Amino acid sequence: MKAYDPLVKQLLDGELTLAELPPELQAEGSEALRLLAAVDRRAVMLPETLDARVMDALRTRARVVPVVPLARRSLGWITEPLELRLRVRPWALGAALAAAAALVLVLRGPGGMISRQGPAATVSALPESLLVRFVLYAPGAKQVGLAGTFNQWNQSATPLVRAGNDGVWTVTLTLPAGQHQYGFVVDGRRWVTDPAAPAVDDGFGRRNSVIAVGGTLRAGRVL
């Protein structure tokens, strides 16, 4: 189908009326106006709960779970995350590259996601690597993946598994010491960053969550 006549485009821009178009363009003009008539101008109101989620994220975004030697922990740590918390100030650390992440996200309904605050990335120390547990609260999700620099951003390489029937998804990885960027992929299409975690631009104008493991966290303080 050919392009609209320039006069019809002026009609769509509101610079001409249909009556001002020459007779041979009346049909094309009418068709174009039907397009604009289909525009959805209904207001979109967001839930008031968004306010609380934002504020919760801001209040807790600096809280992280510190590194604890694995030898001091039984295997029970996998199901019982550490309650120790470390307060850091990522804005004082440049691009927020020096904190472990706190990750709990909520999937609202079949297609919608709402991020929630809370500690869920639990880190335990190994000599050259760290066990990191990622948790996503997403009761509406059918599948959840973890993509990051540690798996070449392969969204299917590290699936999370359901932990019970309460909508919690989890996966535990051994990550080498260093900084890692990551995000969750819900139902294969929705990218979710963690508002409670430090983040950096991904080069496309958006942010990836960041976890720094190993040398940047020591004995409850950031070095």
Place this chain on the structure above:
Amino acid sequence: MVRAVLGGDVERYAELVRRYRDRYARYAARMLGSADAAEDAVQDAFIRAYDQLAQCREPDNFAGWFFLILRNRCFAERRREARMGAGPGDIESRPIPASEQPDGMMDAKERLHALQQALLDLTPEQREVFVLKHVEGLSYDEIATRIGGSVPSLKMRMHRAYDRLRQRLKDRM
């Protein structure tokens, strides 16, 4: 309020969120294809705005500054989806089969959904101009003020969008 937050009163930020939560929700929803996606984007944008609040050079124009952050978030989301090979594809953005529509509502509803789907096939830049002009009701001058660029370049972008929409909707309008 911005100055109060910058002065350390974090709780005052809640007032900014409450005041501006819905102002650009429709823009985000039309840019991303669903209200759910818009909700995520607005939430992320508020958190990012908080992180960067010290860079808000005109505290009295928080809304305009926040819009640019939300805009970047919407553009990044679309680029990410393109990179991941996944379209918006939310149920509410899919054209509804005519057979599912009640009599009398068929054409209008189908057109509405078809247009929304077609908008998602535009480039983010084309879609934005269309949304700002025909959903938000801004003039080209106002669009240029809000997002930058010259009026002629915005018009050219829009006119390409018209042609692309016509091609995409040739059997529906």
